Amino acid sequence: MRTERSLLAVLVAALLAFLAACTDRPVDQPAPAPAPPPVPTSTQIVVGVDDLGSGFNPHLTADRSAVTTALSTLVLPSVFRPDANGDLQLDRTIATSAAVTSTSPFTVSYELNVQASWSSNSPIAAEDFVYLWEQMRSQPGTVDAAGYKLITDVRSRAGGKAVDVVFSEAYPNWSHLFSDLLPAHILKDAPGSWTGALAGGLPVSGGPFRVVTVDRSRGEVVLARNDLYWATPSTLDRIVLRRLDPPTLAEGLRTGDVQVAIPASGAKVRAALAPLGAAVRTQQAPRPTVSELRLRSDGGPLVDTRVRQAVGAIVDREAIRTAVAPDSLAADAFGLAPSQPGYAATAPAGAPARPDPAAAEQLLTEAGYTRDADGRWSLGRTPLRLVIGAGAERTTDVAVAQLVAQQLRAAGITVDVVAPPSADLFTAPTVPATPPSTTTPAPSPGASAAPTTTPAPTPAAAATGTTAPTTASSTTLSSGAPAPGAAVPVDVLVRPRAVGGDLGAQLASDYGCATPTATVPNPPATPAAFCSTALQPVLDSLANAATPDPGQLATTERVLWAQLPALPLFQPVGLVVSTTAGDAATAGIGPGPLTTGPLTGAQRWTAPHG
CATH class of the missing domain: 3.10.105.10 (Dipeptide-binding Protein; Domain 3)
Known part of the structure; x- marks a missing residue:
């Protein structure tokens, strides 16, 4: 009997020792809650400009401006684009091939990328070629319309994803045509669409960015990543083009609120930038x-x-x-x-x-x-x-x-x-x-x-x-x-x-x-x-x-x-002004090709740091 009581006492002591060893906090204290996931932050670059321009149709003389050039480069589809040397290269995100397929009559055939579409989910197709051709040959105030006037017909094939363009005579420089295509499905039936519908922005995108807002009272154009873009997406979430006078521009570059600027070159802006010294890099950029x-x-x-x-x-x-x-x-x-x-x-x-x-x-x-x-x-x-x-x-x-x-x-x-x-x-x-x-x-x-x-x-x-x-x-x-x-x-x-x-x-x-x-x-x-x-x-x-x-x-x-x-x-000559952070984010922004400007390739820019 004494042996059983002794054994029971040993077991109780062992159990208490085990519980004491396994419990280093009060038994009624709850375990800590898991940490919440980090909230993603929006990445953007602010580009200082001195004017938003009067409209955003790149084919109209009245709308020529640095901002219109930037928007058309990043938002509108082009069959050919200039490379770093200014030579035109086929943009395969838009067309997989483009070639002369007949000399009698002179015909150029385009095979369009089947994935290429507007941000409205409508395909980039033959009707967009037809719309641009019809406007360029008949509307006043257009830019470089002579080539379009040689076109006698634009024919659709493959459900609109192939286009045959027929000319009245041989036209060796046909690769200059059909840049900055416009969305026919939105514009073709809109009254005054050639000018009026693009006065306040670009309604849809066929590129890596889309126009979110054009706020003339605040002097801002906001571009956001086009989430429906079928090719490599942009790294940045947003690019903000902000109208700033020279003193405000200089202050924004000094504080880091502005990373890049593309103002017109002149005495006032140079005087405002002078105190920044080596904190900014300034390059000349002739305008087109x-x-x-x-x-x-x-x-x-x-x-x-x-x-x-x-x-x-x-x-x-x-x-x-x-x-x-x-x-x-x-x-x-x-x-x-x-x-x-x-x-x-x-x-x-x-x-x-x-x-x-x-x-x-x-x-x-x-x-x-x-x-x-x-x-x-x-x-x-x-x-x-x-x-x-x-x-x-x-x-x-x-x-x-x-x-x-x-x-x-x-x-x-x-x-x-x-x-x-x-x-x-x-x-x-x-x-x-x-x-x-x-x-x-x-x-x-x-x-x-x-x-x-x-x-x-x-x-x-x-x-x-x-x-x-x-x-x-x-x-x-x-x-x-x-x-x-x-x-x-x-x-x-x-x-x-x-x-x-x-x-x-x-x-x-x-x-x-x-x-x-x-x-x-x-x-x-x-x-x-x-x-x-x-x-x-x-x-x-x-x-x-x-x-x-x-x-x-x-x-x-x-x-x-x-x-x-x-x-x-x-x-006219513009400036390209960049801070150290802006240069790091843009991989050393430069003037870019004459016709597409400093924001060429901005879809590859990264978030600024510092």
């Missing part, structure tokens, strides 16, 4: 446009070539460039831009390459004009009056218009300046006589300010053709001008000319005749309504050549300087 004056040749005083030449002899192009865009590149040719390989000035030794008041006076006199006692030019009893137009949203263009008006007024020509919306100015034969919204329009935030108007010249100044000292004036519509709102034709148009594409097609698009065809019996006129029957065969040959003939290019330049349907001014 040349600012020019288009001189109307189908009516009004400038129908006379001698009057156009007189205007060219009066205008001081270098003074204008220095005042509104001192960091720009002086342009002295009608074809290539100054930043392009092979560019050479083609301007003649005298006027209109440089001002020549005596030549202007002789030309106007030969055209039948005489001067009154106040130095004003008239034809009989009709004063020589010109209307200069600039897009209201394009502040540098408005500054150019005001300076040209100064110079012409000082030479005895009556001038009115109008600034309607760009979409109207570049597409309509007449526009409302709307004066600029201010009497001292500022160029883009990065540029230098420019004087705007000048008082009427003294008789002595008018007689010599010299420009009077400039002072501010409160009027842009002169005495006897049409009432504000009245429809007027524009004699001198300040506009951007697109560069960087197929040179032959570019020249034919800008300076060729608007020739009716069976498919387009009433084609839109070119901006200056210029047509030279002698030059047209040369332009046609250039447009259809695989490599433009140097002799034909020289002939074209010589004729254009003599006829003067336009007066080249300058090629």
